[in-house]
Structure formats: C-alpha cells, structure tokens
Amino acid sequence: MTPPDYEYLRKLLKDHSGLDLSADKQYLIESRLLPLSRKCGVSGISELVLKMKGGSPSIVAQVVEAMTTNETFFFRDKVPFEHFRDTIVPEMLAARAGRKSIRIWCAAGSTGQEPYSLAMSLKEMGAALAGWRVEIIATDLSTEVLEKSKSGVYSQFEVQRGLPIQLLVKYFKQNGELWQINSELRAMVQHRQLNLLHDFSQLGTFDIIFCRNVLIYFDQDTKVNIFGRLARSMEQDGFLVLGAAETVVGLTDAFKPFPDKRGLYRPTGARGTAVPGVTLAPKVAAIAGR
Amino acid sequence: MKTCLVVEDSSIVRKMARRILEQLGFDVIEAEDGVDALVVCKRAMPEAILLDWNMPVMDGYHFLCHLRRMPGGDEPKVVFCTTENGIDHITQAIDGGANEYIMKPFDKEIVAAKFQEVGLIEIEEPDLV
Numbered sequence: 107m108t109p110p111d112y113e114y115l116r117k118l119l120k121d122h123s124g125l126d127l128s129a130d131k132q133y134l135i136e137s138r139l140l141p142l143s144r145k146c147g148v149s150g151i152s153e154l155v156l157k158m159k160g161g162s163p164s165i166v167a168q169v170v171e172a173m174t175t176n177e178t179f180f181f182r183d184k185v186p187f188e189h190f191r192d193t194i195v196p197e198m199l200a201a202r203a204g205r206k207s208i209r210i211w212c213a214a215g216s217t218g219q220e221p222y223s224l225a226m227s228l229k230e231m232g233a234a235l236a237g238w239r240v241e242i243i244a245t246d247l248s249t250e251v252l253e254k255s256k257s258g259v260y261s262q263f264e265v266q267r268g269l270p271i272q273l274l275v276k277y278f279k280q281n282g283e284l285w286q287i288n289s290e291l292r293a294m295v296q297h298r299q300l301n302l303l304h305d306f307s308q309l310g311t312f313d314i315i316f317c318r319n320v321l322i323y324f325d326q327d328t329k330v331n332i333f334g335r336l337a338r339s340m341e342q343d344g345f346l347v348l349g350a351a352e353t354v355v356g357l358t359d360a361f362k363p364f365p366d367k368r369g370l371y372r373p374t375g376a377r378g379t380a381v382p383g384v385t386l387a388p389k390v391a392a393i394a395g396r
Numbered sequence: 397m398k399t400c401l402v403v404e405d406s407s408i409v410r411k412m413a414r415r416i417l418e419q420l421g422f423d424v425i426e427a428e429d430g431v432d433a434l435v436v437c438k439r440a441m442p443e444a445i446l447l448d449w450n451m452p453v454m455d456g457y458h459f460l461c462h463l464r465r466m467p468g469g470d471e472p473k474v475v476f477c478t479t480e481n482g483i484d485h486i487t488q489a490i491d492g493g494a495n496e497y498i499m500k501p502f503d504k505e506i507v508a509a510k511f512q513e514v515g516l517i518e519i520e521e522p523d524l525v
Contacts, residue, residue: 271496
C-alpha cells in the first residue's frame with residue numbers, strides 16, 4: 107500500500123464512519139482489507155483503492171464495514187455484566203417499579219454477543235423480572251454484522267470465548283459445528299442499522315446504554331458530540347456503560363463516573379459540552395456517512 | 397504457582413497444552429489416561445485438571461466420577477478438552493461434575509477464557525485511553 111493509498115483510505119473512513127486512524131495503522135488496514143480484496147477479485151489494496159476512486163459505492167460500503175467491524179465475544183470483559191446484574195438492574199427495578207419497563211440500547215451491537223449476553227443475564231435473573239417489559243435494541247453501522255446478529259448463529263470458536271458452558275447448554279441449539287441462540291432470546295433483541303454520527307433521537311429514550319469499544323475509533327470532537335447526544339437520549343437516572351479502556355473523564359461534562367464501578371457512568375444533566383482543556387477543531391467535523 | 401494436571405493420551409496434544417498452560421503461569425503435570433491421573437491426584441490434588449474424554453484404560457468421564465468421590469476430590473477445577481463436541485456429552489460432563497468444557501480444536505485464547513471462567517486465572521484490565 108502506498109502512502110497516498112493510505113491517506114485516501116484514512117480520509118474515506120473518516121468521512122464515512124468517523125473512524126479516525128492514526129498514521130501508523132497500515133497493518134490494521136491490511137489485515138482487514140486484504141481478505142476483502144480477494145473477495146472482490148482484485149490483487150491488493152492499491153487496486154481496491156483504484157476501484158473506489160473509479161466510483162464503486164458497493165466497494166466503499168464494504169471497505170467501511172470491514173474496517174469498523176469490531177472483535178467481540180460473549181460477556182466481553184465480564185465486569186460490565188457484573189455491574190449490570192448487581193448494580194444497574196437492581197437500581198432500575200427499584201426506580202421503574204411503577205412502569206415496570208426498561209429500555210436498553212447496545213450502541214455497537216456488532217454480531218450480537220453483547221445484546222444476547224444481556225438477554226441471558228436478564229433470563230438468569232428470572233423471577234425478579236417477571237411481569238416486566240425489557241426492550242433491547244442493538245444497532246450497528248454494518249448491515250452485515252446485524253444480519254449475523256439477527257440469525258444468532260455462532261461458530262464453535264465464538265461460543266467458547268466468554269460464554270460459560272452452562273449457558274451454552276441452556277440457551278443454544280447445536281447444529282453440527284454451529285450453535286444458534288434460542289428463539290426466545292432472539293426475540294428479546296431488536297436490530298437497527300445506525301451510524302452513530304447521525305441523529306439517533308428517533309430511537310427514543312433509554313434507561314441503559316452500552317456503548318463499548320466504539321468511541322475509541324473517533325476523534326475528540328466526535329466523541330464529545332456523541333456523548334452529548336447519548337446523554338440527551340437517556341433518562342436522568344440511567345446508566346451508560348463504556349469499554350474497559352474508555353472514559354468520559356477529561357472529555358465531556360455530560361456524564362460522571364459511578365463511584366467504584368469501572369466503566370459505569372451516569373448523566374449529570376449538563377448540556378454535554380467539552381470540558382475545559384479539550385482541544386477541539388475550529389468547528390465540529392462534518393457529519394458524514396451513508 | 398498453581399498446578400494443572402493434563403490428562404491426555406496424545407503426546408502432541410499434551411505438549412501443546414503444556415506450552416499454553418505454562419504461558420498462563422501453571423506448573424504442569426502430565427498423565428496419559430484416567431488411571432494414571434488418579435495416581436497423581438491421590439499424591440496431591442492439583443488446582444486444575446485439563447481432561448480429555450477418549451483415552452485407553454480409563455476415559456475422562458470415569459476419571460471425573462472417581463475423582464469427585466475421592467477425599468478432596470471436589471477441589472480441583474476440571475475443564476474437559478475433547479473432540480466429543482455434542483451437547484449430550486457436554487451435559488453428561490456437567491452432570492458428572494465438570495466445571496467447564498472445551499471443544500477441540502482449541503488454542504491459547506480458549507484455554508485462557510475457560511480458565512478465567514472458573515476463576516483459575518485473573519482478567520487483566522487495560523489502561524484507559
């Protein structure tokens with residue numbers, strides 16, 4: 107891949123998905139796009155770039171998908187799911203006792219491991235949730251991963267990462283080397299294609315938002331902007347869950363860390379502007395995308 | 397250092413398992429079949445056992461049943477590691493007292509994930525970005 111090819115891809119990804127690659131991510135592009143080149147029947151990344159420059163929206167879409175599809179697995183990082191079981195849901199059961207409903211958004215639902223992990227956690231809580239209406243909305247930029255999520259079908263390798271064997275036996279059906287999550291759990295999760303750079307207010311207001319390991323790809327302006335909009339899409343006493351390596355601290359005043367629970371945040375009620383000291387570009391980056 | 401007993405009749409798989417487990421910080425003991433493994437456990441109970449199913453002399457399932465009836469035999473975390481990938485075998489193993497189950501082929505990531513699952517190794521927390 108030549109430096110101009112790299113620059114072209116960087117700019118394209120930034121414009122279409124907000125993905126902000128630093129100058130040294132050639133390896134990432136190669137590992138994701140070489141398989142795609144083969145699939146498209148071209149010899150390598152330079153040729154792929156040529157096709158995109160020649161005007162091929164379908165290849166552009168596939169490149170964006172390939173680059174933004176994140177690795178995920180069931181109960182990834184464990185701790186957020188312990189917070190969910192031990193802190194978030196008990197608080198919500200008390201706070202929503204009147205209306206008996208909880209709305210959850212997985213903002214980077216990817217291939218479904220996260221929303222289905224939440225669905226399994228809820229099932230495991232059993233009686234406490236009897237008579238409650240719990241909605242789980244999984245969104246992702248990529249329609250390809252959403253399709254996989256909807257099908258609920260996973261390889262033997264995928265079901266062995268993070269998923270306790272008891273839950274595999276309890277909630278999955280085996281079909282040769284593949285495992286499909288049962289229809290009851292599939293029915294608990296709704297899927298929508300969504301670019302976080304675009305307005306998402308139409309999804310409504312949520313009590314709990316999981317937004318893990320996706321904001322790391324955005325630049326600071328975009329992060330601040332998304333945090334502000336996430337806060338406006340949440341109940342004031344709701345919970346935001348970020349990835350293990352992510353934080354709002356030093357970025358936005360819209361959320362504050364929940365004491366002693368890593369990765370867990372609550373809205374502050376502030377408007378969601380950048381905290382002093384964050385260097386922002388002169389104007390918020392153009393919100394582009396499909 | 398925690399000890400892991402690898403019960404497996406294939407010397408190639410034992411070697412691979414040993415390498416992975418040593419990278420995960422375990423002291424590794426090997427046994428070629430269930431009877432061999434029971435002798436090891438009578439001497440001293442390991443913290444972890446990585447257990448094949450199909451082996452000559454005594455298979456993994458029968459070893460597990462014997463182990464769980466021995467004094468102190470409920471202590472070790474037992475993780476099956478087998479080509480028996482059917483749900484009936486998995487259910488049988490759990491009922492027999494297995495803590496986790498790895499379907500072959502396996503790699504370091506799967507072993508690490510399963511050992512985390514049963515509390516044999518800690519999860520590392522990444523630094524904030």
